[in-house]
Amino acid sequence: MNSWLQLGQLEIRERQGGTCEANNGFCPDWIADNLHRYVDPFLQHIFLTVVSVAIGFVIAFALALIAHRKRWLLPPLSASAQILYAIPSVALFLLLLPITGRGTVTGLVALVSYTLIFIFVNVTAGLEAVPKESVDAARGMGLTERQLLWRVEVPLALPEIFAGLRIATTTTVGLAALAFFAGAGGLGEEINADKGFQSNIAVAGALAIGLALVLDLLILIVQWLMTPWRRAAAA
Amino acid sequence: MSLVLANVLNDFGGAIEFLFKQQPSQLDPNTEVGGISEMLDLTLKHLALSASAVAIGTAVAIPLGLYLGHHRKGEFAAINASNVGRAIPTLVLLTVFIAYIGVGFVPIMLSLALLALPPVLTNTWVAVTQVERDSVDAARGMGMTDTEIIRQVELPLSLPTIFAGIRVAAVNVVATATIAPLGSVDSLGTPIISGNVYGADGRLGAAIAVSVLTLAVSGALAALQRAVTPEGLKLGAGEPQRRRLPNLRRREAATP
Amino acid sequence: MRSKRSTSERCSADRRSTCAPALRLPLAILSALLLALGLAACGNDDDEGGGGGGSQAASGEQIQKISGAGSKPTITVGSKNFTEQYILGNIYADALSAAGFKVKKSLDLGSEVVAYKALRQGEVDAYPEYTGTALTAFFKVPVQKVPKEKQATFDQVKAETAKEQITALPPTPFENTYRLAMSKELWNKLGKPKTMSDLKGKTEDLKVSGFPECKKRIDCLLGVEQTYGLKFGGFVASEEKYDVIENNSADVIFGFTTDGELTTGKYVTVDDDKTLFPPYNVSLLMRNQTFEEIGPEGQKVIEQVQKPLTEKVMGELNSRVDLDKQEPEKVAKDYLRSEGFIK
Numbered sequence: 001m002n003s004w005l006q007l008g009q010l011e012i013r014e015r016q017g018g019t020c021e022a023n024n025g026f027c028p029d030w031i032a033d034n035l036h037r038y039v040d041p042f043l044q045h046i047f048l049t050v051v052s053v054a055i056g057f058v059i060a061f062a063l064a065l066i067a068h069r070k071r072w073l074l075p076p077l078s079a080s081a082q083i084l085y086a087i088p089s090v091a092l093f094l095l096l097l098p099i100t101g102r103g104t105v106t107g108l109v110a111l112v113s114y115t116l117i118f119i120f121v122n123v124t125a126g127l128e129a130v131p132k133e134s135v136d137a138a139r140g141m142g143l144t145e146r147q148l149l150w151r152v153e154v155p156l157a158l159p160e161i162f163a164g165l166r167i168a169t170t171t172t173v174g175l176a177a178l179a180f181f182a183g184a185g186g187l188g189e190e191i192n193a194d195k196g197f198q199s200n201i202a203v204a205g206a207l208a209i210g211l212a213l214v215l216d217l218l219i220l221i222v223q224w225l226m227t228p229w230r231r232a233a234a235a
Numbered sequence: 236m237s238l239v240l241a242n243v244l245n246d247f248g249g250a251i252e253f254l255f256k257q258q259p260s261q262l263d264p265n266t267e268v269g270g271i272s273e274m275l276d277l278t279l280k281h282l283a284l285s286a287s288a289v290a291i292g293t294a295v296a297i298p299l300g301l302y303l304g305h306h307r308k309g310e311f312a313a314i315n316a317s318n319v320g321r322a323i324p325t326l327v328l329l330t331v332f333i334a335y336i337g338v339g340f341v342p343i344m345l346s347l348a349l350l351a352l353p354p355v356l357t358n359t360w361v362a363v364t365q366v367e368r369d370s371v372d373a374a375r376g377m378g379m380t381d382t383e384i385i386r387q388v389e390l391p392l393s394l395p396t397i398f399a400g401i402r403v404a405a406v407n408v409v410a411t412a413t414i415a416p417l418g419s420v421d422s423l424g425t426p427i428i429s430g431n432v433y434g435a436d437g438r439l440g441a442a443i444a445v446s447v448l449t450l451a452v453s454g455a456l457a458a459l460q461r462a463v464t465p466e467g468l469k470l471g472a473g474e475p476q477r478r479r480l481p482n483l484r485r486r487e488a489a490t491p
Numbered sequence: 492m493r494s495k496r497s498t499s500e501r502c503s504a505d506r507r508s509t510c511a512p513a514l515r516l517p518l519a520i521l522s523a524l525l526l527a528l529g530l531a532a533c534g535n536d537d538d539e540g541g542g543g544g545g546s547q548a549a550s551g552e553q554i555q556k557i558s559g560a561g562s563k564p565t566i567t568v569g570s571k572n573f574t575e576q577y578i579l580g581n582i583y584a585d586a587l588s589a590a591g592f593k594v595k596k597s598l599d600l601g602s603e604v605v606a607y608k609a610l611r612q613g614e615v616d617a618y619p620e621y622t623g624t625a626l627t628a629f630f631k632v633p634v635q636k637v638p639k640e641k642q643a644t645f646d647q648v649k650a651e652t653a654k655e656q657i658t659a660l661p662p663t664p665f666e667n668t669y670r671l672a673m674s675k676e677l678w679n680k681l682g683k684p685k686t687m688s689d690l691k692g693k694t695e696d697l698k699v700s701g702f703p704e705c706k707k708r709i710d711c712l713l714g715v716e717q718t719y720g721l722k723f724g725g726f727v728a729s730e731e732k733y734d735v736i737e738n739n740s741a742d743v744i745f746g747f748t749t750d751g752e753l754t755t756g757k758y759v760t761v762d763d764d765k766t767l768f769p770p771y772n773v774s775l776l777m778r779n780q781t782f783e784e785i786g787p788e789g790q791k792v793i794e795q796v797q798k799p800l801t802e803k804v805m806g807e808l809n810s811r812v813d814l815d816k817q818e819p820e821k822v823a824k825d826y827l828r829s830e831g832f833i834k
Contacts, residue, residue: 010799010829012807015755015814022755022814024334030816035527037818042528086453087446088410090427094442098246167321174324178414181427188326195417196734197816201334205327206524212322260704337738338731419729429730431572431602432704 026198035203038190042207044104045186048176049215052108053169056115061161063116064123065149074124081117089114089175093182107176107184114175115168122164126157155227162223166216173212250439253426260432268426268433274444281422281448285409288344292351292408293401300359300397305385313360320353325411333418343418350411351404358400362393395464402456409452413445423448552831554792560591563784569615570598571606574812574819575667575749575805579619581823583775586796589833590789598819603628610776611655617777622648622662623769625776627710634709637769641666644770658782660793662772665749665802669711669768670760671699672746674736678759686764687719700727700741710768711745718767733758748802751810773797799830 020027067073087095092110100106130153138152154161177188187204194200252258257270303309332346366389374388413424426433426441433441566587570580580598588594597615600606603624609615622644626632630651638644641662649659671687678684681693705711706726715721727741733752735741752758775793782790804826811822827833 009831010804010807010826012754012803013810015810016757019814021816027816032527034816034818039528082453083450086406086410086450088413088449090413090424091442091446091449094427094438095446098243098439170318170321174321174326177324177326188324191326191330192417194816195330196334196338196731198334199816201327201330203524205324205331207528208324208327209322210524212324216318216322419731429703434604 021197021199024197026202031199031203038187038203038207041185041187041190041204042211044184045173045176045208046211048104048107048111048179048184048186049169049172049211052111052176053115053165053172055108056112056168057119057165059112060116060119061123064120064127067120067124068127068149068153069145077120078124081120084113085117089178090181093179093184097182102183104184106182107179107186110182111172111175111179115172118168118171119161119164122167123157123161126160126164127153129160130156158223158227162219162226166219169215169219170212173208173215177208246435246439247443249436250443253433253436253440254444258436260434269437269440274423274440277421277423277425277441278444278448280420281409281412281415281424281445284340284344284347284415284420284422285405285412285452288347288408288412289351289401289405291344292348292404293355295348296352296355296400297359297397300356301363301385301390301393304360304363304393305381305389307364310360310364313356316353317357320350325350325407326414329411329414329417338419340420343415343420346418347408347411347415351408354403354407355397355400358403359393359397362396363389366392395460398460398463402453402460405456406449406453409449410445552795553834554586554589554796554832556589556591557786557788557792558591560785560789561593563592565593565595566617566781566785567595567597567615569596569600569606569609569618571603571618571620572599572601574751574809575747576619577819578805578808578812578823578826579773581820582796582826583617583619583793585823585827586792586832587785587789589827590785590792592785592789607776610657610778613778616781617775619773620776621667621771622659622774623668623710623771625652625659625774626769634714634767634769639766639769641770641772645772645774648774652776656779658777658779660775660777660782660790662774663797663800664772665800665805666770666772667747667749667802667805668763668771670746670748670763671715671743672733672736672750672753672758672760673743675757675759677742684761686762687715687721687767688764690721690761691719694721694723694743696724697742698725698727698740699723699743699745700729700732700735701745702730703728705745714767718765749805749809751806751813754806754810755814773800796827796830796832 015022021030063077067077089110092113093106096106096109100109134152134156135148138148143151176184176186177191179186180189180192187208191201191204253269254274255271257267257273260268300313303313328350329343329346332342336342336345363385370388370392371384374384379387412422413427415422416425416428423441423445426437427445430438568580568584568587570576577598580596584594584596597609600609600615600618603620606615606618607620607625607629610618622641623637625648626637626644627634632647638647645659645662652659671690673681677697681690684690684693699712701711706728707713709717712723712726716723723743727735729735729740732744732746732750736744736758746753746758746760748760753760775797777785785792808822808826811817811825812819824833
């Protein structure tokens with residue numbers, strides 16, 4: 001056990017260095033005492049993920065709808081997506097620093113960019129895969145282009161769209177762990193502060209993975225609610 | 236506005252200069268950092284690390300996927316390997332190895348191999364299970380053993396999809412190797428992680444370099460895939476639905 | 492309700508549905524963690540451990556609010572990016588805060604080059620710097636030419652920073668300088684050397700470790716090789732310090748006098764008898780404008796709050812962060828409370 005000696009007013013502890021924390025181990029006591037340190041990074045992580053997926057979804061969905069009608073847009077947009085996908089997230093965070101400065105905004109810009117790829121690709125694919133017969137039948141019934149899109153194509157593409165949303169969300173949680181390179185905080189900042197400390201990795205890692213799984217589940221629930229006809233089919 | 240642009244160009248100019256010309260370190264004028272030879276050296280280390288990881292991950296994933304797929308076993312694991320893999324941030328994967336196993340080439344390389352495993356496993360499994368039953372039955376009818384069927388029928392037909400999985404794995408690993416220096420392993424990410432020594436120019440320069448490298452690897456593997464895909468499979472239009480795997484072409488595995 | 496089709500068919504590529512991974516166990520763990528997080532966030536008490544010895548606190552030393560401090564512009568206090576700097580940054584910031592100033596913390600700026608640039612450009616108003624580092628890094632004084640004496644070094648720093656409209660406040664009692672450190676066993680084996688000169692000829696088979704840039708620095712390995720004629724069997728670049736001794740990657744390391752690990756008694760350092768290393772006391776560097784705003788009373792607060800910072804005390808504070816894994820903010824507050832500066 002550690003003993004204490006008074007030197008001036010501050011206690012100087014006599015250490016043998018054999019404590020759980022000093023050995024970078026997994027220390028439940030330390031975790032209980034220091035859990036509050038993870039609150040702000042965790043909230044920031046949620047913020048980064050949810051906001052960038054929301055913004056990315058809106059933009060990507062709109063782009064995919066436009067590209068669905070104006071086919072000539074598909075190759076350039078897909079090519080851009082390919083290129084962006086190949087840029088490592090750490091690199092993108094750093095490349096944006098001179099342009100958008102250091103902070104949350106830069107983190108969001110990078111995360112939105114990655115989200116765009118997944119959602120755009122999946123929405124496009126979903127719309128592509130709508131059976132020709134359904135489209136023809138709808139046209140035959142006299143639906144306008146807009147009605148066709150919103151009443152037939154999008155609903156039939158929903159599973160694909162949700163798949164893209166789920167992929168984008170879980171991936172973004174992972175990428176947001178590196179957002180601290182842009183000065184945007186998040187759980188990655190805590191991890192990086194003491195990467196050899198098992199307790200730290202355990203808590204921050206569990207929170208990050210747990211967040212990904214929970215968000216994934218939430219989207220799955222929304223999908224289940226929004227596609228009642230598939231529920232009927234499955235029953 | 237033009238001032239902002241000038242600053243941006245200045246920063247990037249400094250970064251590019253760092254890549255090509257050696258310059259004194261911020262921290263100590265007697266040390267030289269940067270320059271082509273150091274960048275090439277780091278690039279080689281980066282590629283060596285990535286290649287080893289992909290090799291090991293693939294060496295485990297393909298046989299496993301072939302075996303499980305052929306016997307129609309373990310579908311839950313094979314399919315969800317990618318889902319689970321995606322839910323684990325790459326930073327967490329690496330730091331778990333650093334904190335629980337240690338730093339150095341071997342632990343980091345193993346963590347990257349673990350990163351490479353899911354895309355290859357999932358793709359292999361799905362590809363094998365989607366080989367037409369008729370072909371397999373015919374082969375069995377001819378008296379081939381399981382191993383022969385795997386090797387001579389299922390594997391060749393699955394190759395394009397497997398290769399697609401390897402491509403995804405490789406790009407992920409090359410991208411993630413950027414943070415390998417967190418575990419004391421040199422790569423192109425070293426100027427980024429050891430920011431103090433290399434300075435802001437070094438960090439930005441390395442960011443550019445690692446992006447170019449990952450793009451190059453991605454493009455090279457894409458070209459390679461086109462080259463090895465048999466003509467018959469390339470003409471996908473008339474093929475039955477089962478052999479096209481649109482979802483797997485999508486970004487199912489994460490860029491770190 | 493469940494579909495009769497196999498998971499493979501439901502999950503595979505060209506079907507429209509997707510599959511949920513096994514969720515129950517991870518969800519349970521996450522719920523438990525979230526519950527704990529919520530409780531922790533609400534019931535945040537930071538009164539643990541540090542206040543026990545306060546019974547002898549001299550309440551006369553408590554920092555008094557300076558009149559007019561609240562109306563002065565916000566002071567941004569920065570720091571470099573390692574433990575001791577985080578603690579010092581928090582101590583100075585909390586002290587100024589207790590004196591009534593509006594304070595913002597911008598710690599973890601980066602290396603000294605980044606920090607000093609931020610100070611000169613006004614991104615921060617003050618940060619703690621080491622006197623020896625200031626001379627060699629900012630004013631390009633060769634290591635050999637740095638004064639070997641604490642006050643002379645500080646005076647030169649004060650003169651140089653004044654040219655850039657920056658004031659160097661009086662230095663701390665402790666200095667945080669380089670020391671070669673090794674395990675106690677190795678120290679015994681080498682014959683219990685007292686100084687670096689005593690190591691001559693004994694280090695050929697030993698591996699030495701330091702920060703990557705240490706190999707070529709004259710105030711690190713290069714200087715040790717030249718001034719003491721020590722030859723080592725190899726150099727291991729590592730961001731870790733004492734861990735490399737623990738896992739046998741190296742035998743001797745470049746440590747600092749105030750390292751937390753040195754308080755455990757497991758390691759021994761040898762003295763710099765030829766004074767190769769310059770003095771490294773801490774001086775709070777502050778922009779002139781801010782210095783005028785805090786006034787002589789503010790300066791007194793800074794001097795008062797750093798007076799108890801001996802090497803032993805600083806080592807203790809570092810240990811609390813590095814070994815006990817406490818937060819720098821909490822350690823700084825506990826220090827200020829134990830010494831009676833704040834309640």
